[in-house]
Amino acid sequence: MTDKTGEVVLEVDGLSKHFPVRRKGRELLTRKARSVHAVDDVSFTLRRGHVTAMVGESGSGKSTVARLLAQLHHPTSGEIRLHGKRVNVRGGRRFREYVRQVQMIFQDPFGSLNPVHTVRYHLTRSLRIHGNANGNLEEALRELLTRVQLTPPERYIDKFPHELSGGQRQRVAIARALGANPEALLADEPVSMLDVSIRLGVLNLLRDLKERLNLAILYITHDIASARYFADDTVVMYAGWMVEGGDSETVTQKPAHPYTQLLIDSAPDPDRPPRADEVGGEPPSLIRPPQGCRFNPRCPHVMARCKTELPPRLEIGDEPGHWAACWLYADDVEKPAAVGSAEVAG
């Protein structure tokens, strides 16, 4: 790794995205416009040589964050800075540089590769679009395939997507992203559509690329166990909000926010008995999200304040950088026993 490891590549600051809801029936007669609060006030950083996992259940806003970072959506508010510089003009030089440096890998490698084109076409196009095909093209193509461990390259270069397995297709999608010579990868559930037996291989490849190319990686997943294995830092999303963050070992082994505890408890583990304060219920409507903490209708530790005031990020215990947006960690609150014993076995 170079000495730039740890350098901030992307800063996300107070990012929100609200999608307008189409009015129907009687709503057409009113002026009131409603919207889905998909992402609200999300802030985090991506650093060189680091994987940051964003964990949360379906609908918590993870993909919307990735799409905002990939410039596929325009934010409602907040900003994204690449090396400290904001991108505000679409199509300008700075925007083109941003979309080269920040590459996205989608969940479905079948959908993201064009079935009528070969691996050669996909990779050549990426190299050309991003101005990286100036030297020996054949050599550059071989190098890309070797980087994603599709070797020998000549076995794969002229194949069509349907001639490859799911794992091989995802490796081609990763090679295509690398063709841009990026600094950051946004990996949105990159292994969830792959066979369980090959998931680890693809995650190990991403980790290897992080180390060899000093990439900043955002790893989006609903599987908190994989975050512990694969990511340096983890942030947890609930109903469009970030509720907890810190280094992955701490967040997964000593979860502080009641929602993170729920996520860990609901991951299948036959050896672990159910907790006494097991949480039920469903995520809230994002059109009319609950006041105060969005988790309050499901929280076993809910207090009056949680229903009216939004909790700020509060530091937890001795682990530097570990925080939870939860009133339980305010100085003036006596902690319930279940929160104090949040440490997870294993």
Ligand SMILES: Nc1ncnc2c1ncn2[C@@H]1O[C@H](COP(=O)(O)OP(=O)(O)OP(=O)(O)O)[C@@H](O)[C@H]1O
């Ligand atoms: N283009 C859109 N228009 C309207 N609502 C949207 C749009 N995209 C996402 N949403 C809504 O925003 C919320 C967050 O969706 P998002 O896909 O970001 O969640 P997610 O955590 O990635 O879920 P999943 O894991 O199922 O993809 C959901 O309620 C979703 O229905």
